[in-house]
Amino acid sequence: MRIKVLGCSGAEFPGYSHPGFLLDEEILFDAGSLTNVLDEKSQLKIKNIFITHAHLDHIKGIPFFADNIIVKNKMHRVGIISIPPVLRTIKKNLFNSDIWPDFTIIPDPENSILNFLPVKHGKTLRLNSYSVTPIKVNHTVPAVGYLVEDKRERRFFYSGDTGPTDLTWKSIGDIQIHCLIIEVSFPNSMREIAINTGHLTAKLMKDELKKICKLPQKIYITHPKPQYSKLIKRELKLLKLRNLKMLKDREIITV
Ligand SMILES: [Zn+2]
Ligand SMILES: [Zn+2]
Secondary structure, eight states: OOOEEEESSSOBBTTTTHHHHHHHTTEEEOOOSTTSSSSSHHHHOOOOEEEEEHHHHHHHHHHHHHHHHHHOOOOOOOOEEEOHHHHHHHHHSSSSSSSSSSTTTEEESGGGGGGEEOOOTTTEETTTTTEEEEEEESSSSEEEEEOOOOOOOOEEOOSSOSSSSSHHHHHTTTOSSSSEEEEEOGGGGHHHHHHTTOBBBBHHHHHHTTTOOOOOSSEEEEOGGGGGGHHHHHHHHHHHHHHHHEEETOOOOOO
C-alpha cells in the first residue's frame, strides 16, 4: 500500500497542513488537506473519503472539493464514509445551505455529488481490494480510527485524534499492524491539556504502545502542534524506538 501524506499537522501554518492521508490515489483518510495540496486531476481520482471525526481540521477539504466538482466535472461522485454521529454533525453544521451549499442534494438528491455512507464500529467494509474497519478511539467527540488491510494481508491503523485508550487496542486484538499512524499533539509538559482534549504526548503515546499485543513494524507520528514540533521531535527521540518516525507533509509511505 502506498500512502501519500497530504498533511499531518495539528494546526495550520505556511508549510504545515491539516491531516489527510491518500491511499493509492483513490481513497482519502481525513480531509483536513485536499484541495490545498492536490491539483485538479489528482482531486478527481478521489472516490471515497473516510472521516475519523467531525472536527474542522479533519473535514475542511470536503466543501472545497465538492465545489471544484460541481464547477467543472459534474459527473464525479464521492462517498463520505464515517460513523453516523460524525456524518450527522457534518451535514447539520457544514452542508446545511448556510455555511456551504448542501452537496448531499446537489445536483439532485438521487444523484448527489457527495454520498454519506454510514459505517459501524468494528464492522468491516470492503472497498476496491481493501478491507476497512472503523475502530472507536478516545476523543472529545465521537471518533474512530481506521484499520486497513490489503489483499496481501498488510495492515495499517490510522488513529485520527485520540487520547489514552484501552478499548481501541482491545478491539484490534492480537493481529499484526504493519504500520501504525498515531497522533502526538502536545509536548510532555502539556500532559493535562492533552488528556483533557483527547490527545497524546510522546510519553502517553509510548504507554499506548505497551497496550498493543503485537508491536507495529513501523510507527509514524501525526498531528503535532507546529508550535511545539521541534520539542515533540526531541521527546520522541528520547523514547529510543528505532521504528518510529515523525511524518512530514507530502511524504509517501509504503506499508
Ligand atoms: Zn479532533
Ligand atoms: Zn485534529
